[in-house]
Amino acid sequence: MSDPILSVEGVVKRFAGVTAVDGAGLSVGAGEIVGLIGPNGSGKSTMVNMVTGEMPADSGTFRFDGRDITALPAWRRARLGMARSFQMLRLFGSLSVEDNLLLARHISMKRSMWESVLGARPAREEEEAVRARARELLGWFDLAPFADRKVTALSIGQQRMVELARGVIADPRLFVLDEPAAGLSPPNVDRLIALIRRMRDEFGISILLVEHDMRVVRDLCDRVVVLDSGTKIAEGPPAAVTQDPVVVEAYIGRGWKRRAQA
């Protein structure tokens, strides 16, 4: 197998009184969809926040695309090709759907907004290309009719699609998704599964995904990593991992059945 696009080792994160991540590691191969699962409070969001650089780790090594990114802040990791979505949506609610995409692209582009505004000719051409790409992606995510609407006027399901489109417009190599299926109706979960698979197949984006919905995990993930109290307790194909007695044990009494069937 070629080198992984993401490889994380020996990560520790302590908050006052709690060791949220306790020496765990994980990797994502090029073109792979990896699920990060575990009971509530097992350290999943903390782990992905450290992967994307939103939160510093107390210790551990982070490598992305063959390069040590441990010391790099979130915006530099984003420029290297990491996108993310949040467990709680973080869109610009008062902007239109299309403007949310344009803004995301501007933030990720090497050329600054100023250069675009001042209108050097290549910048204006780039601007047009970005706008065309935004429209194409809105079509791709079934959002074209909503391009000019404010984000807050959309349903939660549509807002989640905007989050995905906003990540994809930055042309990431790795997309980190924290509970993308949360709050979605079953038909929208089906659409989400199909779209994430297409993001990988058509755009070649590797995916690290935190998810409680076991249908998403089973249908989508090539491999699953299980955290419990900040430690990796299992890793492997979803069918095997979700039947592993150690994993089932970790979830018992912590809402596994309730959430898995939800």
Ligand SMILES: Nc1ncnc2c1ncn2[C@@H]1O[C@H](COP(=O)(O)OP(=O)(O)OP(=O)(O)O)[C@@H](O)[C@H]1O
């Ligand atoms: N900013 C913080 N300050 C203090 N403690 C925190 C902070 N963030 C997380 N924790 C604690 O760290 C542990 C891991 O939390 P984390 O949010 O990473 O879990 P999770 O696996 O994402 O859970 P969930 O499935 O509920 O989203 C929990 O005990 C949590 O209370």
Ligand SMILES: [Mg+2]
């Ligand atoms: Mg979480």
